[in-house]
Amino acid sequence: MAFHLAQLNIARLRAPLDDSLMADFVADLPTLNGLADTSPGFVWRLRDEDGGSDDATALRPFGPDVLVNLTVWESVPALRDYAYRSPHLESLRRRREWFHPAGADPHLVLWWLPAGELPTLADAWARLDRLARTGPTPDAFTLRHPFPAPEPGSRPESGSRPEPGSRPESGSRPEPGSRPESGSRPEPGSRPEPVASPEPATQPEPGAANRWLT
Template identity: 50%
Template sequence: MQLAQLNVARLLAPIDSPQLADFVARLDEINALAERSPGFVWRFEGDAREGSTSAPGDADLIINLSVWASSEALFDYVYRSAHKSVMTRRREWFAKAADMHMVLWWVPAGHRPGMAEAMARLAELNANGASPAAFSFREAFDAEGQPLGRRVLTTTE
């Protein structure tokens, strides 16, 4: 099994605006960092600058969809790499989400989730809370569906 993740974010301004210039300038760097990170398997390849990473029917909602070898590999990339420096500035670029904006779920090795599958998992998490079908780092499940317990993220993670 491998770990799929979807992350969505609502832009505070158009993607080509001066407000998002720093974010856009780092896209290639951060995508390349993900691709060379231990445990990286696959990512949906689109370009936010061209609108190909926006959610269907909602150009202001950008998406990131990827697959990782393990939850530890994804966690290390998100919170223990240069990606974290982008995360610290997210409030400058993205609206605060009212609901969960990231969802994790296990997929068979080699499976590449599509956008409809990923958005359905996010809807599942928001409607019903964490379960083996849709969860977060804070309430995670292993590939066998067993709870891993609540993980509290600290400022060092």
């Protein structure tokens, strides 16, 4: 079984799309979407088909001021080439003019799905929530910390679904009044096991941080 890469990116608007502040972003959308459609490795992107639009700017499932970008690509390099090695890069450089910074909350998540399947917004939101809770894993990761596609014949897990309207958490929260455990206690007379040296940190590719991808 072959796998494709799904990508969700959300961004909170600084102003409504009909505001003059957003004029350049709105004007560039048809060009950027056309560039994506013809990019090597592009598979699919979310459109507001019911509204007769070629983009997804009218779809606001995660909030009235939150834009959603949901796409499918053949590979991580294909997505990265479109985002950072094409004219799309210029829009990334101007993203803070149009969107509020995400801060500590993740706003981009990637995951693998069987080729021929399309992602749903519900699963995409669950993946973003999982990334916020656990950090990058094979089921929810980022361009900075990618994971390889599953082995042929395996099937990736679907994201657990958070409550509708909830926001992805930046980490699990302890119960009020609880104290963190100091670890399991060794048996009397036992010797502690040596601590393994940590693996060296993987250096991210320059400029490969999570960003708004149109």
